Amino acid sequence: MAKTSEPDSLPTVTAANASPSAGGISPALMQPWGPVGEYVTDTLQRTVLFWDVLRQRSDEYFQHKAMAVPNVLSFNAELVLDGRTLARPVNYGLARIQPPVGVTINQRKRPFVVVDPRAGHGPGIGGFKADSELGVAMRAGHPCYFIGFTPDPMPGQTIEDIMRAEAIFLETVIALHPQADGKPCVIGNCQAGWAVMMLAATRPELFGPIIIPGSPLSYWAGVEGQNPMRYTGGLYGGSWLTALTSDLGHGKFDGAYLVGNFENMNPANTLWTKNYDLWSKVDSEGRRFLDFERWWGGHVNLNAEEMQWIVDQLFIGNRLATAEIVTSDGVRIDLRNIRSPIVCFCSKGDNITPPQQALGWIIDLYRDLDDLRACGQTIVYAIHESIGHLGIFVSGGVARKEHEEFASNIDLIDVLPPGLYEAVMTPKTADAVNPDLIGGEWIVRFEPRSLDDIRAIVQPNPDDDRRFATVQRVSDINLGLYRTLFQPFVQAFASDKTAEWLHKLNPSELPYELFSDRNPLMRQIAELAEQVRGQRQPASSNNPLLQVQAMISDGMIAALDGWRDLRDHSMEQIFLALYGSPLLQALVGLRASDENPRRRPGMEPEQIAFIQQRIGELKARIAEGGLTEAAIRSLVYIGMAGPGVDERAFNELREIRASQGNMTLAEFKQLLREQFFGLLLDRDEALAAIPKMLPADAEARAKILAVIRSVVTAAGEVSGERAERLAEVEKLFAIPVADGAAG
Numbered sequence: 001m002a003k004t005s006e007p008d009s010l011p012t013v014t015a016a017n018a019s020p021s022a023g024g025i026s027p028a029l030m031q032p033w034g035p036v037g038e039y040v041t042d043t044l045q046r047t048v049l050f051w052d053v054l055r056q057r058s059d060e061y062f063q064h065k066a067m068a069v070p071n072v073l074s075f076n077a078e079l080v081l082d083g084r085t086l087a088r089p090v091n092y093g094l095a096r097i098q099p100p101v102g103v104t105i106n107q108r109k110r111p112f113v114v115v116d117p118r119a120g121h122g123p124g125i126g127g128f129k130a131d132s133e134l135g136v137a138m139r140a141g142h143p144c145y146f147i148g149f150t151p152d153p154m155p156g157q158t159i160e161d162i163m164r165a166e167a168i169f170l171e172t173v174i175a176l177h178p179q180a181d182g183k184p185c186v187i188g189n190c191q192a193g194w195a196v197m198m199l200a201a202t203r204p205e206l207f208g209p210i211i212i213p214g215s216p217l218s219y220w221a222g223v224e225g226q227n228p229m230r231y232t233g234g235l236y237g238g239s240w241l242t243a244l245t246s247d248l249g250h251g252k253f254d255g256a257y258l259v260g261n262f263e264n265m266n267p268a269n270t271l272w273t274k275n276y277d278l279w280s281k282v283d284s285e286g287r288r289f290l291d292f293e294r295w296w297g298g299h300v301n302l303n304a305e306e307m308q309w310i311v312d313q314l315f316i317g318n319r320l321a322t323a324e325i326v327t328s329d330g331v332r333i334d335l336r337n338i339r340s341p342i343v344c345f346c347s348k349g350d351n352i353t354p355p356q357q358a359l360g361w362i363i364d365l366y367r368d369l370d371d372l373r374a375c376g377q378t379i380v381y382a383i384h385e386s387i388g389h390l391g392i393f394v395s396g397g398v399a400r401k402e403h404e405e406f407a408s409n410i411d412l413i414d415v416l417p418p419g420l421y422e423a424v425m426t427p428k429t430a431d432a433v434n435p436d437l438i439g440g441e442w443i444v445r446f447e448p449r450s451l452d453d454i455r456a457i458v459q460p461n462p463d464d465d466r467r468f469a470t471v472q473r474v475s476d477i478n479l480g481l482y483r484t485l486f487q488p489f490v491q492a493f494a495s496d497k498t499a500e501w502l503h504k505l506n507p508s509e510l511p512y513e514l515f516s517d518r519n520p521l522m523r524q525i526a527e528l529a530e531q532v533r534g535q536r537q538p539a540s541s542n543n544p545l546l547q548v549q550a551m552i553s554d555g556m557i558a559a560l561d562g563w564r565d566l567r568d569h570s571m572e573q574i575f576l577a578l579y580g581s582p583l584l585q586a587l588v589g590l591r592a593s594d595e596n597p598r599r600r601p602g603m604e605p606e607q608i609a610f611i612q613q614r615i616g617e618l619k620a621r622i623a624e625g626g627l628t629e630a631a632i633r634s635l636v637y638i639g640m641a642g643p644g645v646d647e648r649a650f651n652e653l654r655e656i657r658a659s660q661g662n663m664t665l666a667e668f669k670q671l672l673r674e675q676f677f678g679l680l681l682d683r684d685e686a687l688a689a690i691p692k693m694l695p696a697d698a699e700a701r702a703k704i705l706a707v708i709r710s711v712v713t714a715a716g717e718v719s720g721e722r723a724e725r726l727a728e729v730e731k732l733f734a735i736p737v738a739d740g741a742a743g
Contacts, residue, residue, distance in 0.1 A: 035543050042539035045532045050279040051515070051522075052529035053286045057293050058516030064122075064294055069093070069150055072124035072295040075100065075134060077146060081172055083165045089154045090161050094169040097127065097134050097144040105143050110182035110208050110410065111173050112137040115147040115166070117190035120258030122298035123148030125390070126189050133187050133213075140407040142185075145173055147192075151300045153252070159309050160327055163199045170199075170206040182665045183208035183340070185410050190214050190353065190389070191310075194320060197338065202331055204339040209413050211406055213345040214353045214392040217335075218360025219318045220468040221458055224576075227354050228568040229265060231575040234468070238475020239311040240482040246304030247490040250499040253307035255299040256508040263508065265351055268560035276553050283538065297512060316475050318468065321361035323601040334601065336365055336375045341413050343423075345402055347384035347392060355383050360458045362420070362451065365601060369450055373418040373680070374611050376673070380413060380446060382423040383457070405647075408439035412650040413446075415669045417636065417676035420454070421446040421644065433716040437648035445715075447644035462596050467579040469597035473588035474579075615681060622678045623689040630693040631704050633675040633686060634729040638712050640679065641721040648714035652707075690732045698735050705733045 064070050071077075076098040083092035099105050114126040114133050127134035127146060134144050147169055173184050185208045188196030193215020200207045222230045233239070246253045263270040278289045302310075319325050323334040346358035359381055366372040372379070382402055384392070405425055406413070425442045432438060504513055517523055539546060578584065582592065590597055625633075635653065639645060678686045694701055712718055712726055 035539075035545060038537075038539050039543055039545040041537050042543075045536060045538075046279055046282050048525065048528050048532045049282040049286075050275075051525045053278060053282060053289060054511070054515040055517065055522045055525055056286075057290055057297070058512045058514075058522075060290060060294055061297050061512045062516065064298055065151070069148065070122050070298050071148055072122070072291075072298070073097075073127040073134075073146065074129055074132075075127050075138075080145070080176075081169060083169075084150075084154060086165055086168065088161045088164060090157050090165045091150040091153050092162060092165050092169075093148060093150075094172060095146045095148065097138065097146055099138045099144075100135075103138050104141065105138065106141040107143060107177065108179055108181055109140075109142045110180050111143040111145060111177050111184045112187065112407070113145045113147060113170065113173055113184045114187045115189065115192040115196055116149075117192045118149055118255075118300060118302065119191040120255035120262070120299055121295055122151065122300050125295060126187065128295065133189075136404050137185075137407045140404070142407065142410075143177060143180075145169075145184075149300065151298075153301060153303045153306065155303075156305075157303050158305055159195070162195065163202070166195070166199055167203050167206060170203075174206065182411065182414060185209045185211065187211045187213065188215060189392075190216075193217070194314065197335055197342075198320070198325075198333050200338045200340060201333050201335050202327070202337070204337055207338070207340040209341045209343060209410055210338070211343040211345065212358075214347070214350055214358065214389050215344070216314075216353045216357040218321050218357050218364055218458075219315050220464060221356035221360035221460070222354060222464075223356060223459055224461075224572065225569075227351070227356065228571055229261075229352065230357075230468075231571055232261070233311070233316045233475065234471035234575050234579055235571055238471065238478045239308065239316055240475070240478040242307055242311045243304070243479060243482055243487065244490060246307055247487060248494050248499065248502055249301070249304070250494045250496050251304050252301045252499065253304060254499075254503050254506065255301055256503065256506040259296070259299060260506065260508045262352065265564075267564050268557045272553070272556050272560060276556075280549070280553070283536070297508075299509065312475070312479075316472055318472070318598075321364035322599045323365075324599060335361065336377065336601075339376060341378040341380060341416060343406060343413060344379065344381040345384070345392060345406075346381070347387045347389075349384065349386040350389045350392065352389040356458045359454055360460070362454050363458060363460060364598075366451060369420060372420060372451070373677075376418050378413075378416050378418050378421070380416070380421045380423055381449075381454075382425075404440045405442055405444040409444055409647050409650070411665060412645070412647060414665065415650075415672055416446060416645065417673060420449045420451065422449050422453070424644070434648050434714050437651040437714055439647060439651075443647065443715075445644050445646045463580065465596055465598045466585060466590060466594075467576065470579045470585050470588055470590060473590070474584075477588070614677075618674065618677050619681055621674070622682060622686050623692060625693050627693070627695060627700065627704055629671065629675060630690045631708060632672055633679065633690060633693075634708055634732070635711055636672065636676050637679055637683075637687065638708075638718075638722055638725045638729060641725055642718070646715040649711050652711040652714040687728075687732065690729075694733065696735070701733050701735065705730065708733075 077095040078098060079093055080096050081094040083090040083094075112134070114137075116123040116126050123146075126132055129135065134146065137144050147166060170184060170186070174180075177184075183206065186196055186200075188194075188210065190213070193212035194217055196210060197212065197215075197217065200210055220230065242253070245257060274289075278285050313319050313325055317324075320333065321335065323332060323336070325333040327333065344358050346353060346355045348355060362372075362379060366375075366377075384402065402423075402425070405423070424445045424447050426445075428435065428438050428441050428443055432443065503509055513519075515522060517526070586592070639649070675686075708729065709726070712722065718726060
């Protein structure tokens with residue numbers, strides 16, 4: 001997974017250094033025509049350069065495709081473990097990312113492991129730019145690893161095989177960093193997010209905090225009029241089409257079809273804007289366009305079994321968030337078994353994974369906050385207002401602050417008490433209190449939230465659940481009919497050759513063939529483009545025809561957007577009417593008396609018994625502990641009031657941990673959680689026990705009380721309930737008068 005080479009940027013030539021002729025077009029002939037002649041010359045030159053960029057795109061595509069492990073990482077990488085050599089081989093690999101010049105890695109910091117999505121595109125988007133997830137984590141001093149994949153799956157490879165391979169990868173990372181302060185932080189981008197969550201549910205001991213940017217986990221969720229992609233499976237009649245596509249691919253599912261689905265969501269961008277932006281600004285946009293297209297066009301394949309499992313179990317079945325998936329060896333995948341903090345980063349501007357699908361699993365699994373806390377779970381979410389799906393991973397200017405704050409405050413996230421929090425980020429100003437305790441340009445605060453806050457975002461709809469449950473049953477029927485009546489004939493007809501031709505003719509793939517040097521006409525375009533670059537004469541910015549050009553473009557975008565909105569609205573209405581039909585629901589076995597056809601996972605008897613046992617143990621130990629336990633209990637008590645946990649308070653809190661010598665982060669986290677649960681179970685008894693936990697030494701009490709004050713006031717002077725609780729703690733730390741007199 002070594003860094004790929006990039007050709008030089010297209011040169012920009014202005015009228016100041018242009019020569020009199022422009023690729024056979026004489027400006028002298030156009031001069032009498034004034035702005036019209038200037039614009040025509042510019043347009044013809046831009047068109048030639050535009051075609052040449054498309055030619056370069058095709059050439060880079062075939063070069064990229066010829067690599068052993070095609071990727072778009074902007075960092076050098078060293079292969080650590082090849083999944084193709086495992087007992088159950090998979091086309092995945094673990095690579096160590098080498099830090100760029102000037103970046104120092106602290107080997108005692110927890111490693112970051114970025115897992116890229118295998119959703120039609122090749123690997124590398126998590127390290128596509130210097131400001132992407134890998135770059136941000138390395139600048140924060142963390143060792144970084146990357147889990148990527150080759151274009152073709154191994155024969156017989158399954159989703160479970162990938163899970164087991166990724167478990168081996170994480171075991172390898174942990175073994176390589178025995179001195180690291182905490183288990184690896186794992187980032188699962190988009191489709192990799194649900195895969196990471198499944199692994200964490202079955203092997204929770206391998207994980208530190210989990211970050212899942214733009215990851216769909218609740219596939220039926222969405223808002224009417226806003227999220228049309230969720231209707232696609234139902235309108236196609238279920239997953240039979242997935243099986244047919246895989247059969248035509250001779251046992252493989254072509255990732256170009258997935259890319260085509262993404263492109264169909266925004267026809268204005270696919271059919272016009274992307275190419276228009278390049279054509280209109282070809283002197284400056286060429287390199288950016290080529291860089292992105294190298295990833296966007298790097299299609300990868302999935303085995304038929306893999307893709308069918310994904311569609312049946314997740315996108316149509318929606319079985320992950322309801323704990324209905326069972327592995328081949330009988331292990332139930334229940335996301336409530338995850339013991340690491342989970343950070344959900346989503347955006348309102350993401351039309352592929354909207355916030356409803358990124359967060360809906362929380363209310364699928366948990367009835368209330370007490371239920372979530374009983375599972376010892378910590379969930380943090382952050383919702384961006386506008387960034388698109390890809391921007392979440394690339395982490396450009398609009399999303400950089402989230403990734404930087406998550407990376408720099410990962411230890412704080414790891415020790416947050418169980419509960420639900422929203423990450424709120426405010427700009428760091430010149431008058432910020434304790435600026436030396438702020439890690440970056442933003443101040444992050446984790447504010448407590450309730451499940452009602454999630455419900456307000458997700459807007460669960462029982463009628464939608466009935467419709468999608470109907471889709472699931474219709475899909476099972478249609479898939480069974482296809483496999484019985486048609487699949488044998490399709491498989492007999494399909495071959496590697498037919499799969500190859502279908503791939504070449506795919507609308508997402510065909511342009512690479514047409515505009516490559518394999519087309520004899522494009523070789524002439526390359527020669528003409530060289531002449532144009534040397535004699536470029538762009539139109540002046542005040543040319544009125546450029547304004548007309550922009551108006552035509554705006555009209556084209558408006559027309560295509562209007563067609564998209566009409567299409568999406570029609571699809572939604574057809575879906576709602578068809579799958580909301582009581583007759584169809586009755587035909588597939590849904591009874592009108594069923595309140596909600598979705599399974600809501602309940603507590604298993606073993607889990608209930610475990611929780612009751614833990615409650616008994618915690619109550620029995622409420623009075624146990626010394627000065628450190630008393631200080632942490634006091635801080636948790638004060639922190640449970642007010643707006644949430646500020647990063648400055650945590651950085652001050654490090655002093656307590658540092659004073660304990662060799663206390664590990666895991667031990668510190670366990671101590672904090674026990675004090676938190678003790679306060680939840682019996683606050684009065686927990687507070688009353690504090691004086692008994694303190695030494696008689698007044699100086700020791702005063703010293704730790706000063707640390708408590710500095711932590712509590714790290715973000716500024718406290719007021720309201722927090723101030724009242726601080727005063728209450730100060731009284732608990734005071735030496736009783738009788739003891740003082742006796743001293």
